[in-house]
Amino acid sequence: MEKENNSADAINNTQINEQPVTYGDDVNFMADYIDLIELTDASNQSKVALSAALQGRVMTSSAFGTKGRSYGWINRELFASRKIQEHINVFGGEERFWLGPEGGQYSIFFKKGAEFTLDDWYAPKLIDLEPFEVKSVSAEKAVFVKEASLKNYSGFEFKMGIEREIAILSSENIQKELGLASLSSAVKTVAYQTTNSMINRGDADWKKETGLLSMWMLGMFNHSPHTTVLVPYIQGDDAELGEVVNDNYFGKVPADRLVVKEGVIYFKGDGQYRSKIGLSPMRAKSLAGSYDSENGILTIVKYNKPEGVTDYVNSMWEMQDKPFEGDVINAYNDGAPEPGEKPLGPFYELETSSPALDLKAGEKGTHVQLTCHLEGDEASLNPIIEALFGVTVEAIKRAFN
Template sequence: MEKDQHLNDSISNVQKQESSKTYADDVSFMSDYIDVIQLTDASNQSKVALSAALQGRVMTSSAFGAKGRSYGWINRELFASRDTLDHINVFGGEERFWLGPEGGQYSIFFKKGTEFTLDDWYAPRLIDLESFDVKSVSSNKAVFTKEASLVNYSGFKFDMGIEREISILSKTELQKALGLASLADDIKTVAYQTKNTMTNLGNTDWEKETGLLSMWMLGMFNHSPHTTILIPFIQGNESELGQVVNDNYFGKVPTDRLVVKEGVIYFKGDGEYRSKIGLSPKRAKSIAGSYDSENGVLTILKYNKPEGVTDYVNSMWELQDKPFEGDVINAYNDGAPEPGADPLGPFYELETSSPALDLKVGERQTHVQLTCHIEGDAESLNPIIKALFGVTVEDVTNAFH
């Protein structure tokens, strides 16, 4: 009996190792299909893999060098097929440059006159399959550019310039960026910042009456049964600030998967139930994150949220009464879209958006996002979670109990 148990444990450990790809594994795999640009810090432990072919996307990263855990979710099946799909190509990656709005009368995913259904929904090639130009590359920074045009549902044409600068941060730089007193020696980190700039290259100002765009950063991360997304929010009366969380994207999220407590929203990132939430600019702070208690991984997103700005594009799939009352932070948990169907991944997502871009001719605006992964034991991570989110490791792990 004891021997059988030992054998089962060994098999389980092998399966766990096989399912937990290293950074080197993922980079080696992707290199068969796309050119991979790698950034590293001076320690050679923090690593970030980028792809110009996929819009300067951050594909994955590691805090432990080549053999460390690969944080970004990679759709190996789609890469290996060497095929492309009509509606969207979900190659994965832990931070991709995207544009909104997705739905509504100013959508760039639906053509004029079509229905707001999946059959008529198409991701623009610009943010799905087109490559960005490489402007410059060094050991710790890469800059990508693109000039393009898009027409929205209402027929307005946007002529735009895009620049995406990605830089890797040292542990000391991360500590400063997060405003932390210290980062313990026994924890490992990888952090990168993206500066995403849009310029109106056309001859017409971008105005609400004809629709506006937003820059939208989406990160696909590897899920686990013990991953909890945590998003702090601004507390106050609903009459003044509106609802705390929008959970109507794919139907109401069950209460065993979404919990709102004093100042913090907890949302499961286990890849087992398709659901999405969002926070309005009146409720969102400038930070969101997740904690995988099994693997000791804290993921943090921080972005530049402009003070007092409330116009964000609305991506709901309908003709909208309020097209500029959208969300600034979103989180998505993948799962089967219907019983018996396969999930997209599974994975979970953390997302932030810029305000609606009402740019005059020649004007530009920048959306800055910092993404970091911090690995360590609960004792080391607890002070960081407490400082940034106002809760403890115990609060997070017991959120759904």
């Protein structure tokens, strides 16, 4: 990273709401700071930009070539500053490989004996700044690998091998993966699937008694005043399945920003209020998404949720009575952490996690996630939204009324 700082106008991410940043704009900008790998489908319209320097991260994607909208949120200000931050370097990107748990006695973000406060919270360098090695690259697929070790809050050291495969999908495969009967030619699409694997390289088995890890995929996307996060959930008795949604991460989410209706949770992704929600494995399905009604963008995240598995790491910032009763799906909306303070982005996030990985020595765990962007008019997107989420475009637009 050797280029001089750009002007504030050139790096201001808020321009996204006024004039969409194109994929070509973002790729050209990032190419001055990091090497990028680009995947493209046979049509040369679906494109995905990856960074080995940032852990095989998907930085952004497009459904319409270099002139198409850039779907990933990119922190241009941080790139241009060339400064390394102490706690975390929020470069952005629409799918990054992370590890949990974040908080609790088995945390990998807090050192042993530290207080669970922001001052003592540090993103491990492994998932913040360290590069992954490029194992192989083709036009439609890239594979990244990493050998590493991490010590948790309780002092247990994990020795691991990580492999991350990223493949771009054709429109036919998108239709198949989403289980859609048809996909209108009027809808522009881009999708990629990541297969994330972790191997226990140590001599000791990973056990609950000393803490477990999870693979955690987080996607930062460009917010808008008209973006609504959609999370379908398993309906049933609270006494049997627990609460529908956990909204206690940053304090209770106001009722005008989080609405639970029959079968679907609506959560604002407008980048105007810092808040987060989560669903337990008892409530979560294998799907989440968002819809920007103004710009006609449907984003879908689908993952492999193992049936009958309920042990997920708990990332709450506290000593935990139930460290393996965490959430499997999360959504985050950025905003000022305190009145008058600057937000991280703003942006919004869709996240999924693997189960807690109780891997024996030499054993491997895998977490697969599909991210898909479909861009089109209401008439074209409505049947897809109905098929996947069981609601209409009009219901989404009226959700907070």
